[in-house]
Amino acid sequence: MQDRPDAHELLDALAGWLAGELAPRLPREERFGVRVAANVATIVGRELGPDAPGEPAERERMERLLALAGQPAGGDDDARALQRRVADAIRAGRLDGHWAEALALLRESVRDKLAVARPGYDSFEEPAG
């Protein structure tokens, strides 16, 4: 167990220093790389922070998708292995008959990724057909 500050606090501070203090002191053409670095620190900070979406929710969604595909999950696959099975089931057409449910579950999966990588991106939706 480490002392405070927590990892996400350290990374937030690192991101703030890179973008707020270092970048303005650099020539224009060198700022881009520093902004990328700051953004990476921000993303990792969110991933390690208290509000980060967890793997159990993703496992549960993948298990529900596999159940819809008629291929119930065993007990010991991790979330990545379950995603692999879901990806294969989708490509094989095994979720074609459950389009709306599949879509809703995958939207939640993607929302959890956006919450870390690009918060707010899901406030706009492309128009449905």
Next chain:
Amino acid sequence: MTLDEALSAQARAHFGAGARVEALVPLAGGASRELYGFDVVAGAERHAMVLRRDPPGLEEPEGRRGELAALRAAHAHAVPVATPHWLSDDGTGIVMQRLEGEAIPRRLLRDERYATARGRLVDEVARAAAAVHALAPPAELPAPADAPAPAAIAALEAQLDETGEPHPALELGLRWLRAHLPAAREPVLVHGDLRLGNLMVDEGGLVALLDWELCHAGDGAEDLAWACLRSWRFGNDERPALGLGTREQLLDAYAQAGGRRVTPGELRFWEVLGNVRWGVICVVQARRRTLEHLAIGRRACEPEWDLLGLVA
């Protein structure tokens, strides 16, 4: 041989024994290519040039040969492009005219000086795209294995499989595409990366279509849809076409410029495909271990979100 010496030798071969290279400088390129600016001085003339080349370790002479052939065909048919000059001796770079103008999307979308250009760009890009799509794909480009849509889907599936990473949302997009194939079409020359960030623009409007490295034989609707992806609207989410206009405006301008009448349904198909493609590019780029490329890997969820909206 240094780059300066190599370019000098090439300049002499193309402009005569007295030609020399001056003012060679690296320029800010993109994530995928190195860019250098230089002048060729030949007698009383000075030619402003750029060299765009593959980064070390990612040389693709086949691709560059196809790109140069496409640029030459486009230039010969009055498509606004930088005048192509020659393929570098090692085959990994293309020397072309250096153009003046602005290509940074945020400035083009916000700066007052580009207000007039903003009003013209959707029409001008539609016209340029129609001119590109009137061309047959040059023989130097790989011949597609199938009609453009199924060939594009199969290529994306293969690329995704090669990464070995599961992406259920991209798979759902691919599955939707297989169920909504448009009518098979004769392949035409497609720019392949048509979007605001790949336009050279001045106060009067479009100067040139840049960055032809993804050009290929395909369906013209592909370029129109790619120009509508949300990832290059830079916050103008309600203006799909280049971040500036509506889908209808783009399709109408394209048809008026002699392009075929692309239906909203076809555009949607290629927008879904474009989002899958951008997602796959993000996944693939992250396999190059630089910070910038790794960071792009975490952007795959953006096109995933957008495509899930489009297939609802």
